[in-house]
Amino acid sequence: MRVSSVRESRKRSRASSDPRKPASQPLAELAIQGNNMEDDDTEIGGGASLSIEQAASAFVKATSQGADKGQPVQDKPIEGEEADDELQASDQDEGEDDGETDDESQAAEETEDEPDDKGRFVAANGKVKLPDGSVLTVSDLIQGNLRDRDYRQKTMGLSDERRAFEAQSSALQASMQQVNEQRAFMSSLLQQIMPPAPDARLLEAGTPDYDPITYIAAKANYDNWMASLNHLHQQSEAARQQTEQKIAKERNERANSEGEKLLGKIPSLRDSAKLNAFASGLQSAGLAAGFSKEEIAEAVPYDHRMALVLHKAALWDKLQANKPKAVQQVEGRPPVQKSGKRLTPDAQKARRATDAITRLKQTGTVADAAAAYLASRKG
Numbered sequence: 001m002r003v004s005s006v007r008e009s010r011k012r013s014r015a016s017s018d019p020r021k022p023a024s025q026p027l028a029e030l031a032i033q034g035n036n037m038e039d040d041d042t043e044i045g046g047g048a049s050l051s052i053e054q055a056a057s058a059f060v061k062a063t064s065q066g067a068d069k070g071q072p073v074q075d076k077p078i079e080g081e082e083a084d085d086e087l088q089a090s091d092q093d094e095g096e097d098d099g100e101t102d103d104e105s106q107a108a109e110e111t112e113d114e115p116d117d118k119g120r121f122v123a124a125n126g127k128v129k130l131p132d133g134s135v136l137t138v139s140d141l142i143q144g145n146l147r148d149r150d151y152r153q154k155t156m157g158l159s160d161e162r163r164a165f166e167a168q169s170s171a172l173q174a175s176m177q178q179v180n181e182q183r184a185f186m187s188s189l190l191q192q193i194m195p196p197a198p199d200a201r202l203l204e205a206g207t208p209d210y211d212p213i214t215y216i217a218a219k220a221n222y223d224n225w226m227a228s229l230n231h232l233h234q235q236s237e238a239a240r241q242q243t244e245q246k247i248a249k250e251r252n253e254r255a256n257s258e259g260e261k262l263l264g265k266i267p268s269l270r271d272s273a274k275l276n277a278f279a280s281g282l283q284s285a286g287l288a289a290g291f292s293k294e295e296i297a298e299a300v301p302y303d304h305r306m307a308l309v310l311h312k313a314a315l316w317d318k319l320q321a322n323k324p325k326a327v328q329q330v331e332g333r334p335p336v337q338k339s340g341k342r343l344t345p346d347a348q349k350a351r352r353a354t355d356a357i358t359r360l361k362q363t364g365t366v367a368d369a370a371a372a373y374l375a376s377r378k379g
Helices: 002-017 027-033 052-068 079-113 138-193 212-265 272-289 293-302 304-321 323-330 345-363 366-378
Strands: 127-129 135-137
Touching (some): 212 304, 272 293, 293 304
Antiparallel strands (some): 127 135
16 A cells, blocks of 8 residues: 555656656647647648647657657656656565565464474473372483393393303313213223233243343333323313212202292291101102102202102191091081071971971871871961
């Protein structure tokens, strides 16, 4: 609205101050200005009035003369029109800027309305309520997550190291077994190929076999072979002792582990007296089942499941041994009556009448007959 009003005011001021008339001005004004023009057929005198035809002829002549001279009639640019063009261009730019601003604001609003799947950052002192009702801060959750991650990494690393150690231990045991077998083979081979001990007759003087030099050489050779054989025997014995120590250590660790498991199943065995009675019962049950003492000693300490089975067997044997005493205690006692449904008064009367009739059939006396009659009447 402001731009259009400015344009209208400028047009009005330009129309009032412009000394030049447009080409479409009225013919009467051309007649006033063209009193000095000459027509091709008629000369116009000064101050004489022109007719419409004469004015039109003068206008055409003036236009044709300007074209012949190579000077086309051009309107000078008007400052007001240039200003109007500038205002129109600025209005268009402002409209475009306003449109861009509106688009940007609309896009920003749409972006704010759209939900963010990635979530938002929360301060370290922000609080979170867990499903169990406890409240923790974000900092505590971060520390817990880091500790859990560190624990998992260390646990996985320890598990990998344990598996690697077990693999190396298995490989080492296989290698030691192979070395022991090679030692046994070498020992057997040396015993087969080594020379015999030198003959003692080589040292007897005055005999045809007397040859101390040969004896000394043979004795030295024999001692060398025996030294090699003894070295192999010593290595084999050291390996055997090491293996036995390792087996004993593993058996001891297994016995301790199985003992802890057994105490977890039967905590009362922490008492030494009860533990001794428990061991005696296990041995008795095992012998009764056909196991030898050696088999029991080899199996029970290293497997708590075997101990539990033998313990149950011992309890069963004890129960069976006490069964005759229990039968004697309950012998002659009345059987236990099972609780039943309480009879109604009518059912009780009918039952008394039935009992009286049954008793009458058994005795046949007058008193029982009267009692049966009365009971049936009451029923």
